[in-house]
Amino acid sequence: MHVHNLPAEPFAAPRGADRGSSDRQPVVVARHVTKTYGRTRALTGVDLEVRAGEVLGLVGHNGAGKSTLMRVLAGLEACDEGTVTVGGRETSGEAGPRAAAFRGVRMAYQETSLCPDLTVAENIWVSSRHCLPRLRWRRAAGDAARRRLGEMFPGHGVTSGDRIEDLSLAQRQMVEIARASLVDRLDLLILDEPTESLGPDAARSLYDYVRGLTAGGVAVLLISHRIREILSVADRVAVLRDGAVIADRPAAGLGEHDVLTLMGAQVADRAGSEPAAAAAGEPADRPVMAELRGATGSGLHDVSVRVGAGEVVGLAGLAGQGQQEVLERLWRPARRDTRVHGSRAYVPGDRQRSGVLPLWTVAENLIVTAMRGIARHGLRRPAEERAAVGSWVERLSIRGGPDAAMTELSGGNQQKVIVARAFASTADLVLLDDPFRGVDVHTKTDLYQLIRHEAAQGRSVVWYSSENAEMAHCDRVYVFRAGRVVAELAGEEISEEQIIAVSFAESDGEQSHE
Amino acid sequence: MNIRALVARPWIWGFAAAVLVWLIIVIISGQGGGQTVSLALSLAPYLVVVGLGQMLVITAGPGNIDVSVAPIISLAGFVSVAVTASTGSAVVGILAGVGVGVVVALISTVAILGLSVPPIIATLAAGLIASSVTLSLANGFTAVPDAGLRQLLNVRPAGIPLLAVAVAGVTALVIVLLRRTIYGRSLIAVGQNRRAAERAGIPVARIIATTYLASGALAGLTGSLLAAYIAPSADLGTRYLLDSVAVVVIGGTLISGGRAVPVGVWGAALFFILLDGLVNLVGWSTAAQNLLKGGLVLLVLFLAGGGDRVAGTPSRFRRRPRPAAATTTTTGDNSHG
Structure with a gap:
C-alpha cells in the first residue's frame, strides 16, 4: 500500500488537495x-x-x-x-x-x-x-x-x-x-x-x-x-x-x-413519571436499607450515602467521579463505614464483560441469580424456574423468547435479560451500574417503568447513570465530583440542568472549556 | 433425534473412535471382541473417575487445571492400603485415600484463592508435596492390598465388571449435579464468564474451592481402588495426568470452560484403554504410545479450535456477539449426556 510517506507523516493527514470537498462524491x-x-x-x-x-x-x-x-x-x-x-x-x-x-x-x-x-x-x-x-x-x-x-x-x-x-x-x-x-x-x-x-x-x-x-x-x-x-x-x-x-x-x-x-417511538414525556416527586417527601420515615458513612479511600473522600427501603437513589455527575466505587462498596460491604441490610443484586453496565453468560440461553441467563432463592436444599426446581422466566420474558417482551441463545440477541434485548436477572431475584437492594448505555428509547422506557414499579413494592435501587436525564426517575440523587458528594437533590430539584450545573460548579477554575 | 443431531453431540466422537479401535483390534487379533470390551470396561472406570474430577476443574474456566491428580493417586494408593491393613476395613482404607486427596486439594485451593497463585502452579506445588510424602511412605512399604476388595473389583457378571456399573452410576450423579443442582449451574456459569457470574451473585470462590476439593477426592478414590486392583507403587498415578486431561478434552468438554460433557469422558476413556490394547498388540513401545496420545490431544484441540471453541469462546475478546448462524453449535444444553 502507500507506505512510503509514512515514517515522516504517518496516518491520514486530511487530503484536501486531491479531493475538493465541494463535489461531495x-x-x-x-x-x-x-x-x-x-x-x-x-x-x-x-x-x-x-x-x-x-x-x-x-x-x-x-x-x-x-x-x-x-x-x-x-x-x-x-x-x-x-x-x-x-x-x-x-x-x-x-x-x-x-x-x-x-x-x-x-x-x-x-x-x-x-x-x-x-x-x-x-x-x-x-x-x-x-x-x-x-x-x-x-x-x-x-x-x-x-x-x-x-x-x-x-x-x-x-x-x-x-x-x-x-x-x-x-x-x-x-x-x-x-x-x-x-x-x-x-x-x-x-x-x-x-x-x-x-x-x-x-x-x-x-x-x-x-x-x-x-x-x-x-x-x-x-x-x-x-x-x-x-x-x-x-x-x-x-x-x-x-x-x-x-x-x-x-x-x-x-x-x-x-x-x-x-x-417509531412513542415519545414518553419525562414529566409523566409522577411517583418520583410523591415518594420523595418523607425520606426520614423510611427504614434504612444501606448506608455509607464518611467512606474514604479507593477513590472516595468522605462520602455519606443513605438508601431507604423502597427508594430509588441516583448517583450522578460526570463519568468516573466515584459513583462506581460506591456501588462496589455496597455490593461487597467489607469495610466498617458501609452497612447494608438484606440481600443485593447487581446490574452491570459492561454487559459483554460482566453480564452475558455466552454459552447459555436467555432462560438460563435470566434465572441464574434467582435460582438460588427458588431451589430447595441445593436442588433446582425447574417448573418454578420456567414459570419465573416465562413471566419476565413476557413482561419485558424479550425478543426470541426464553430458548434463544443469548448471543443471538441484540444488545438491547441482552440488557433486558440482565436487568431481569437482578429483579427476578429476591434481592432487597438492586445496584444499577449505568446499565442503559446503548439501549434504545423504547426499551429504556420499559425498564424505567420496571424500576419504579419494583421500588413501589418496597425494593431499594441505587442507580448510577451517565445519562443525566435518567436521574429524573429517582427519588433522591447524589451528585459526585472527584470522589465527593457535591450535592444531594430530591424530588422537584432533580433536573438535567441542575445536575450539570452542580457537576461543573467547582470545575470552572480548572477546566476553562465552559 | 436424527443423525445430524447425533453428530452434533460432542460426546459421540469418543465412542466412535473407541468402536473404530475395537474393530481394528478384532480384525488384527482375529479373536472374538467380547473379551476385549470386558477388559476395557474393567480398566476404564479408574480413568473415568479421575477424569470426571478433572472435567469439573476444567469447566471452571480458562486457566483451571488440576495437575496434582497423578501424585494424589499414588499417595492415596499407599495410604489406603496401609490404613486397610492396619484397621482391617477396606471401607476405612478407601475413605482415608479420599481424605488424602481432599487434603492435597486443600493446599492447592488455599494457594489459588488465598494467594492468587495460578492453578497450574498451585496444583503442581501441592502435587510435589504429595509425591515427596509418597516417596517416604514407599520406602520399606510392606502392606499388601485387601484381598476382598481386589476380588470385588474383579467381579464380572456376564462379562461386565461391577466397578464399571458403579462408576456409570457416579457419572449419572455428576450429570444430575451439573444439571439440577445450584452448585453445578454455578460452576458452569463461572466457567463461561467469571466476572458475570460474580456480578450475578454466585459465590465464585466457594464454587472454585468445592471444585478442586471434588477433583482431589475423586483422584483419591481412584488411587485407593487402583492400588487394590494392581498394587501400590510410586508411579501408580503417573499416566493419569496426561490421560485425565486428554479424556476430558476428547470427550467434548470445552477446554475454555463453561461446558461439561460427563458422558464424553466415558467414550474417551474407552477409546484410550482400547488404544493402549491395540498399540500393545502391534508391539509399539511406551514412548510411541505417548507420542500417539499427545498427538491425538493436539488434533482434537485443533479440530475443536476450528469450530466449536471459537464460536463459544467467552466474549471478553470479541467486540460483538456472533451472528446466529455461527453459534448454533453451542446453543444446546451445557451438560450433554
Missing part, C-alpha cells in the same frame, strides 16, 4: 442490501449513500439493523443481495477484514475491539500494521497513538505503554476511536456510539476533531442513541427501522421529536 454506496442470519432478517433492503466530507448520522432502535449495516459497510461481512460500492468500485462478494477495497473504511466499535492484554501501541499495530514500519514499529505506533489521542482528546491521560485492561472504560473508548482513525488513507470513519462512555468534554473535543476530518474530505458515519448529539454534529440523518432506511433528511431543521417519531 459518494464514498460508500449501498444498494438494496439484504442480510439474513438464520431466521432473523437483519437487513431487508438498505439504500444508503455516504458522501465525502460529510457527517452522516444513523439512528434506529436496537435490533433495527445498525450493527449489521455497519459490518457490511466496513467490509467485515458480505451482504446476501444487493451491492456495496466503495470509492466507485463494486465489491460484490468481497468481504472480510482483509478485503482490499475496504481498506479506507475504518470503524470504532462501541464495545471496543481492543485486545485487553496488549498495550495501546500494540493494539495500534494489530489494526494498522500495513502502514507501520517493520522495524521499530512499537515506537512509530506509540508516537502515532499519542499524537492522535492528543488531537482528539486533550488531557486523556493514556500513555502508549498502558495495557488496555488497566484503562478505564472512557479511556478504552478513546483508544478505540484513535485506533480506528489511524491509517494511511482514511475515506470513511464509522463511529458506533462513540460518546456512550465518554464525558461531555471528551465528546466535545471528539466532535471538533470530526469536523476537522470532514473539512479535509473524509466521510464520517456517526451512530448514536443521543439524538441531540447527532443533530448537532451531523449534516444528514438517516433513520433505520426494521432493517431498512426509512428516512434520509438534512439535519438542519430537524428536531429531536421528529427523529424519535421517525424511529
